[in-house]
Amino acid sequence: MMTAMEAYKTHYETLGYVVVPRSLVIPSETTFQDVLAAVTRIVAKARSGEWPHRRAVGRQFPPHKIGGKDDAWGVQHLIHPDLGEDAKVLKRWYTSPEVCNVVCGLVGCTEEELQLELVNLLINPESHDFALRWHRDDIRGDASIEEEEKGLAIWAHGVQWNTALYDDSCLYIVPGTHNTVRTPEQRALSTTLEAPKNPLDMPGAIVVPLKPGETVFYNSNILHLGIYTSKTPRATLHACMGSTQGGSSRARNVLQHGLDWMSEESFKDGLDKRGLKMLENTLRMKEGAGEIGFSLVN
Numbered sequence: 236m237m238t239a240m241e242a243y244k245t246h247y248e249t250l251g252y253v254v255v256p257r258s259l260v261i262p263s264e265t266t267f268q269d270v271l272a273a274v275t276r277i278v279a280k281a282r283s284g285e286w287p288h289r290r291a292v293g294r295q296f297p298p299h300k301i302g303g304k305d306d307a308w309g310v311q312h313l314i315h316p317d318l319g320e321d322a323k324v325l326k327r328w329y330t331s332p333e334v335c336n337v338v339c340g341l342v343g344c345t346e347e348e349l350q351l352e353l354v355n356l357l358i359n360p361e362s363h364d365f366a367l368r369w370h371r372d373d374i375r376g377d378a379s380i381e382e383e384e385k386g387l388a389i390w391a392h393g394v395q396w397n398t399a400l401y402d403d404s405c406l407y408i409v410p411g412t413h414n415t416v417r418t419p420e421q422r423a424l425s426t427t428l429e430a431p432k433n434p435l436d437m438p439g440a441i442v443v444p445l446k447p448g449e450t451v452f453y454n455s456n457i458l459h460l461g462i463y464t465s466k467t468p469r470a471t472l473h474a475c476m477g478s479t480q481g482g483s484s485r486a487r488n489v490l491q492h493g494l495d496w497m498s499e500e501s502f503k504d505g506l507d508k509r510g511l512k513m514l515e516n517t518l519r520m521k522e523g524a525g526e527i528g529f530s531l532v533n
């Protein structure tokens with residue numbers, strides 16, 4: 236008999252994504268409420284401009300503009316030390332045994348190999364509708380078939396996830412495209428910088444609806460996009476974690492978001508032994524990374 240984790244892993248490896256129930260990554264109602272309260276305070280700071288690390292409507296990919304009060308579709312760096320106690324709540328959740336256990340199960344690594352990466356948030360813009368184009372996070376849309384094959388082949392050492400705090404139906408994916416190059420039709424619909432009018436025009440596309448607390452774990456090089464409407468509230472944690480087995484393969488994807496603040500001594504506050512080991516692994520990757528540039532063009 237397959238264990239539940241083995242079944243999730245098989246689904247994840249075959250289709251490039253898997254939706255897991257709330258209990259797997261949010262062990263209690265208290266955790267859910269603590270995370271929701273911290274996120275709600277951080278969103279208020281981001282919307283008012285007090286928190287400058289935001290994703291402004293109009294810009295799809297890093298580097299995101301720092302500062303300003305433009306309508307936002309995302310908030311960056313939820314575990315940044317300048318976010319005080321709220322960052323600690325998110326840090327505790329992100330490095331919790333529950334989250335780490337799922338990541339280790341899906342990626343196939345030990346806890347000692349985990350590295351701390353991104354903890355961001357996706358929110359509804361307040362007064363604009365916005366959308367991302369079809370993309371793979373770390374392979375450009377105009378990549379040749381060989382470049383696409385090469386990029387997909389090295390992408391097994393980490394996982395990205397969306398944990399919804401409200402009902403969420405913003406993420407669209409094309410199952411199975413995490414390990415296959417695009418068909419000519421899929422390529423034609425994912426080469427320009429424009430978001431599609433209808434995401435379901437993409438052959439094989441599906442929407443991934445989530446209920447509060449549910450999480451979709453996915454390979455971030457699966458073909459995907461997000462559609463953002465001001466009409467429905469969204470607050471969805473958007474995080475990733477990798478394994479040191481990947482060497483420097485994840486450096487650009489992660490470090491392009493600007494993580495120098497992780498080297499500050501104050502960042503260690505609120506990290507337990509497991510978290511500190513994860514940080515050590517990340518800082519080692521950062522030291523070895525050199526010039527990284529950006530994954531995608533805006």
Ligand SMILES: O=C(O)CCC(=O)C(=O)O
Pocket residue numbers: 357367372397405406459460461462
């Ligand atoms: O909104 C989403 O769920 C997807 C976001 C995304 O694809 C990205 O930030 O690269």
Ligand SMILES: [Fe+2]
Pocket residue numbers: 370371372459
């Ligand atoms: Fe993406």
